[in-house]
Amino acid sequence: MMNIVVILKQTMDLEEQVTIEGLKIDNENVELILNPYDEYAVEEAVKLKEEHGGGVTAITFGKPEAESALRTALAMGADKAILVEQERELDESSIAKILAAAIRDNEFDIILGGNMSVDNGASQVGPRVAEELDIPHISTLTKLDIDGENVRAERDSEGDVEIVESMLPILVTAQQGLNEPRYPSLPNIMKAKKKPLEKVDIEDLGLEEVVSKVRSTVVDLYQPPKKKKGRIFAGDLRQQVQKLVRLLHEEEKVV
Amino acid sequence: MTKVLVLAEAKNGKLRSVSFEVLTVASRLAADGEISACVFGSDAERHSKELSKYGAQTIYIAENEELDDYTPDGYKQALLEVIEEMNPDVILTGHTSIGKDILPRIAARLDKALFSDCINIETDDGIIFTRPIYSGKAYQKKKVHDDVVIATIRPNNMEAVENPVTAEIIKLPVTITDLRAIVKEVVSKSNGKVDLAEAKVVVSGGRGVKSAKGFEPLQELAGLLGGAVGASRGACDANYCDYSLQIGQTGKVVTPDLYIACGISGAVQHLAGMSSSKVIVAINKDPEANIFQVCDYGIVGDLFEVVPLLIEEFKSALEEDAVTN
Amino acid sequence: MKQLPETADVVIIGAGLMGCCTAFELAKRSVKNIVVLEKNAIGSGATGQSSGVLRGHYSYEVLTRMAVQSLDTFKYAEEILGADVGYQPVGYLFGVDHQNIENLQKNVEMQKRNGVYTDMVSREEVKEISPYLDTDLFGAFSFEPEGGYGDPVLLSQAYAEAARQLGVTFKQHCAVDRVMTSQDGSSIVGVETVDHHFISTPSVIVAAGVGAHHLMKNAGVEVPIKGQRAQLIYIDPGAEIKKAPSFGDFVQDQYIKPEVSSGHLLLGNADHASPHFINPSDYDKGRYPKHATEKAIETAITKFSNAFPTLDNAKLLASYSAAYEITPDGIPYISRTPVEGVYLCTGFSGHGYKITPVVGKLTADLVLEGESTQEGISLSPFRLSRLNENDSLKAAHPYTTTINAHV
Numbered sequence: 011m012m013n014i015v016v017i018l019k020q021t022m023d024l025e026e027q028v029t030i031e032g033l034k035i036d037n038e039n040v041e042l043i044l045n046p047y048d049e050y051a052v053e054e055a056v057k058l059k060e061e062h063g064g065g066v067t068a069i070t071f072g073k074p075e076a077e078s079a080l081r082t083a084l085a086m087g088a089d090k091a092i093l094v095e096q097e098r099e100l101d102e103s104s105i106a107k108i109l110a111a112a113i114r115d116n117e118f119d120i121i122l123g124g125n126m127s128v129d130n131g132a133s134q135v136g137p138r139v140a141e142e143l144d145i146p147h148i149s150t151l152t153k154l155d156i157d158g159e160n161v162r163a164e165r166d167s168e169g170d171v172e173i174v175e176s177m178l179p180i181l182v183t184a185q186q187g188l189n190e191p192r193y194p195s196l197p198n199i200m201k202a203k204k205k206p207l208e209k210v211d212i213e214d215l216g217l218e219e220v221v222s223k224v225r226s227t228v229v230d231l232y233q234p235p236k237k238k239k240g241r242i243f244a245g246d247l248r249q250q251v252q253k254l255v256r257l258l259h260e261e262e263k264v265v
Numbered sequence: 266m267t268k269v270l271v272l273a274e275a276k277n278g279k280l281r282s283v284s285f286e287v288l289t290v291a292s293r294l295a296a297d298g299e300i301s302a303c304v305f306g307s308d309a310e311r312h313s314k315e316l317s318k319y320g321a322q323t324i325y326i327a328e329n330e331e332l333d334d335y336t337p338d339g340y341k342q343a344l345l346e347v348i349e350e351m352n353p354d355v356i357l358t359g360h361t362s363i364g365k366d367i368l369p370r371i372a373a374r375l376d377k378a379l380f381s382d383c384i385n386i387e388t389d390d391g392i393i394f395t396r397p398i399y400s401g402k403a404y405q406k407k408k409v410h411d412d413v414v415i416a417t418i419r420p421n422n423m424e425a426v427e428n429p430v431t432a433e434i435i436k437l438p439v440t441i442t443d444l445r446a447i448v449k450e451v452v453s454k455s456n457g458k459v460d461l462a463e464a465k466v467v468v469s470g471g472r473g474v475k476s477a478k479g480f481e482p483l484q485e486l487a488g489l490l491g492g493a494v495g496a497s498r499g500a501c502d503a504n505y506c507d508y509s510l511q512i513g514q515t516g517k518v519v520t521p522d523l524y525i526a527c528g529i530s531g532a533v534q535h536l537a538g539m540s541s542s543k544v545i546v547a548i549n550k551d552p553e554a555n556i557f558q559v560c561d562y563g564i565v566g567d568l569f570e571v572v573p574l575l576i577e578e579f580k581s582a583l584e585e586d587a588v589t590n
Numbered sequence: 591m592k593q594l595p596e597t598a599d600v601v602i603i604g605a606g607l608m609g610c611c612t613a614f615e616l617a618k619r620s621v622k623n624i625v626v627l628e629k630n631a632i633g634s635g636a637t638g639q640s641s642g643v644l645r646g647h648y649s650y651e652v653l654t655r656m657a658v659q660s661l662d663t664f665k666y667a668e669e670i671l672g673a674d675v676g677y678q679p680v681g682y683l684f685g686v687d688h689q690n691i692e693n694l695q696k697n698v699e700m701q702k703r704n705g706v707y708t709d710m711v712s713r714e715e716v717k718e719i720s721p722y723l724d725t726d727l728f729g730a731f732s733f734e735p736e737g738g739y740g741d742p743v744l745l746s747q748a749y750a751e752a753a754r755q756l757g758v759t760f761k762q763h764c765a766v767d768r769v770m771t772s773q774d775g776s777s778i779v780g781v782e783t784v785d786h787h788f789i790s791t792p793s794v795i796v797a798a799g800v801g802a803h804h805l806m807k808n809a810g811v812e813v814p815i816k817g818q819r820a821q822l823i824y825i826d827p828g829a830e831i832k833k834a835p836s837f838g839d840f841v842q843d844q845y846i847k848p849e850v851s852s853g854h855l856l857l858g859n860a861d862h863a864s865p866h867f868i869n870p871s872d873y874d875k876g877r878y879p880k881h882a883t884e885k886a887i888e889t890a891i892t893k894f895s896n897a898f899p900t901l902d903n904a905k906l907l908a909s910y911s912a913a914y915e916i917t918p919d920g921i922p923y924i925s926r927t928p929v930e931g932v933y934l935c936t937g938f939s940g941h942g943y944k945i946t947p948v949v950g951k952l953t954a955d956l957v958l959e960g961e962s963t964q965e966g967i968s969l970s971p972f973r974l975s976r977l978n979e980n981d982s983l984k985a986a987h988p989y990t991t992t993i994n995a996h997v
């Protein structure tokens with residue numbers, strides 16, 4: 011029996027156009043989804059439960075609408091969920107402390123999360139939570155085997171595969187390729203609406219003071235300059251291709 | 266006086282160029298202050314000369330074979346010792362596999378903010394880092410309010426400038442205890458099939474490819490460039506390829522460095538799946554095709570002529586590389 | 591890439607289904623010098639979002655006739671247009687509740703009279719046609735084997751290509767800024783594009799979908815049209831469904847389109863009781879939600895599960911939100927306007943695809959003949975002025991479960 015915790019986040023679907031309002035990204039007309047890397051984490055958690063028995067608790071910190079990301083996790087097979095509700099946006103340091111506090115109240119053998127969120131792209135929260143809880147972590151996981159207390163994992167290290175051994179309890183973060191997240195079935199989507207979802211706030215966790223410290227402020231937010239119009243080549247076909255290859259290779263450096 | 270510490274990284278016995286880039290950033294932040302570097306592993310000392318070439322005035326060495334492979338516990342212990350020793354105001358490293366794994370733990374331990382994946386630094390009015398968010402669809406400037414500044418710097422983004430100094434070398438006798446996770450083995454990634462969603466290069470075919478066989482030159486090109494093959498729904502619907510290759514609104518979303526669209530008209534639903542690619546190349550025989558509106562480079566022509574030419578030309582370009590390297 | 595001409599005999603604004611088809615029909619009737627101006631790309635508007643369901647089933651006789659007369663184009667597209675347009679005759683099943691059995695019978699009679707190959711079908715027959723459907727939910731069914739679905743983007747491209755062959759000029763990524771009229775506003779002078787190119791012309795056909803609102807307002811004509819959010823979900827039925835027709839469930843107001851190639855199903859909402867409208871200027875800027883709400887997804891799942899209770903392994907693959915180009919009575923405008931030489935071909939209110947071929951012919955009639963030459967189809971129900979005259983088209987036997995002008 012394994013006590014499994016997944017930490018996750020709701021993000022904007024990156025297919026959507028990004029619009030900036032002052033120092034914030036406009037979230038009004040966009041689709042909010044479960045962060046794709048966290049989706050791998052949820053899938054892996056549910057697979058662990060199916061293999062070893064136990065239960066999966068999904069935890070997030072965010073605005074009330076983040077509930078729908080938790081419901082997605084519940085539809086995929088998590089058993090209960092905790093939403094630490096907060097309208098303010100906080101930095102990674104505070105978020106990690108909040109999640110760690112919420113996790114501490116539960117028993118856990120393993121904590122899974124995504125290796126980064128596609129919106130903020132910081133890759134911080136997983137290792138920070140591990141440090142707060144004083145447990146080891148393995149990041150950018152592409153394979154996970156657990157046998158008793160023993161953990162054997164493969165992690166992606168800039169293209170190389172590292173085979174890492176460790177012990178429970180542990181925190182791991184998911185990389186693309188870890189698994190193929192399941193599509194929730196229609197009945198499970200409906201059942202997920204009835205699974206337990208607990209809402210707590212920062213005061214409940216006794217962290218009001220800890221998170222009120224301002225460590226950084228956003229002073230500017232802008233979009234990269236618009237793509238200039240594409241270049242259509244003309245003339246002899248082979249020369250066109252040569253020109254293209256040279257540009258891709260030497261100037262764009264994408265090959 | 267600002268004291269900056271750079272965690273340098275070696276790979277296959279050589280310092281990584283990102284370490285020089287970070288040292289260059291360090292010299293901007295230090296101004297008249299002090300730049301230190303640290304480097305770990307049993308033969309770490311051999312890197313000191315190169316580190317001093319890029320401005321490291323003090324070099325902390327932890328010669329310990331427990332540090333030959335990166336582990337979060339080992340590096341954390343060593344780095345905390347260096348930090349204790351010198352009390353840095355700024356701690357920097359590359360936004361690399363190691364950098365983004367270790368600095369969050371260090372920042373958590375020191376109870377500080379961490380600025381990840383920074384691409385620019387301003388120092389006129391406090392310290393302000395620029396970092397891309399939303400996969401580069403927006404940029405954020407963040408001002409630091411902590412007393413210790415910790416950041417990871419995006420590799421291949423800022424120039425490394427030589428700044429030779431004579432360095433003092435300090436060997437720290439670190440004892441590494443209790444490694445809770447250990448690296449058993451490192452395998453270079455096999456050259457198996459590249460995952461479409463992860464591929465740096467995607468060569469995609471549409472209805473213009475005309476048959477399953479028509480995909481063969483595209484596969485060859487993708488293989489040559491270490492990329493993957495994708496498709497439009499038009500090609501999937503026509504049974505030229507599997508639906509798992511479909512890119513677009515009802516397929517996969519990809520953001521490779523290079524996207525080559527062959528015989529794809531550029532319907533909005535297709536664009537939804539690939540328009541955030543860094544460089545888009547379109548090959549289509551219809552000069553009016555919509556794909557030319559979104560591409561960076563376009564060739565008007567028959568893909569069955571253009572793709573083989575591309576294969577030839579890329580081959581010779583890549584061979585030249587192999588010779589000069 | 592192509593230079594825009596200074597003058598044209600006809601300018602068509604918008605290269606959706608209607609603009610492309612009309613261009614083809616005009617060219618076929620020897621109109622020279624036709625220019626089609628499209629803000630984005632061919633088929634990038636409502637056409638590109640369309641579910642593409644094909645049916646002859648309408649409660650409005652004139653629309654039934656239009657659908658019937660259009661069907662051949664889908665069936666014989668290779669011969670008529672020189673290209674396949676993805677026609678899939680999987681059949682169209684239509685189900686109503688007990689109160690509407692008589693309406694259904696009357697409408698099916700009307701449809702048969704007008705040449706729709708259709709009939710009432712028994713529960714037992716429906717078990718054959720759609721094995722997973724819970725037939726007890728319904729009072730009665732009709733079926734038309736030649737219904738099904740097709741690919742609207744392919745159809746618009748096929749019309750455009752065939753029109754090009756006949757000499758029509760298409761200019762994409764070229765938005766029209768203004769329709770320019772004589773000083774007193776009574777007749778057309780030409781159009782001006784957003785990059786200030788002017789084309790003088792005696793005839794303009796506004797086939798710009800919701801874009802017609804802005805264009806006509808500047809010419810002093812109020813055209814009531816706006817966007818209406820349409821939320822769709824895309825599922826894997828979780829079972830190998832060998833037979834699945836397109837299905838109109840008018841007990842629960844949903845429609846289901848199968849996809850032969852993938853085996854997946856598209857579920858659309860047909861309940862227009864509390865519409866979410868999008869005003870024309872937001873529609874033009876693309877400023878409306880592109881995702882489905884949780885509530886809409888939940889509703890769609892509930893309706894689907896009610897109708898197909900044994901498909902409990904079905905999986906949600908995707909969901910999205912699009913926008914219909916809707917008129918107050920759900921009936922399109924194929925109409926002249928108070929400005930002489932300016933014609934409307936827009937407002938197809940979420941059901942234009944299946945009647946496209948005839949719409950193109952009617953619009954060509956309107957411009958060239960001033961009246962319809964299509965058998966049994968009058969242009970009168972489609973005139974813009976009907977709204978002020980309070981003379982909207984009425985169905986003889988409308989279904990009572992739904993406020994749904996689309997059937």
Ligand SMILES: Cc1cc2nc3c(=O)[nH]c(=O)nc-3n(C[C@H](O)[C@H](O)[C@H](O)COP(=O)(O)OP(=O)(O)OC[C@H]3O[C@@H](n4cnc5c(N)ncnc54)[C@H](O)[C@@H]3O)c2cc1C
Binds near residue numbers: 498534
């Ligand atoms: C709700 C919905 C969802 C959809 N989702 C998706 C999706 O996720 N992904 C997707 O791709 N589409 C999707 N579509 C379909 C989309 O609208 C287009 O129909 C499809 O993308 C067209 O595929 P294509 O570009 O391969 O084909 P076509 O549009 O037929 O284009 C073929 C192109 O090939 C060129 N060509 C032909 N021969 C040659 C040659 N020898 N050399 C060079 N060029 C040649 C032609 O000039 C033409 O431009 C969706 C549609 C709808 C309605």
Ligand SMILES: Cc1cc2nc3c(=O)[nH]c(=O)nc-3n(C[C@H](O)[C@H](O)[C@H](O)COP(=O)(O)OP(=O)(O)OC[C@H]3O[C@@H](n4cnc5c(N)ncnc54)[C@H](O)[C@@H]3O)c2cc1C
Binds near residue numbers: 631638640641913935
């Ligand atoms: C979600 C959805 C599902 C549907 N399902 C079905 C179905 O199952 N069966 C069916 O029969 N029908 C269906 N329809 C309806 C059908 O698809 C539409 O009625 C039809 O596509 C309308 O074609 P159109 O040419 O009038 O409009 P559009 O395709 O919107 O074309 C208008 C064009 O005008 C252009 N334009 C606008 N302003 C300007 C300007 N100022 N200058 C230049 N160009 C401009 C636009 O870019 C656009 O391309 C559906 C529609 C939707 C939205």
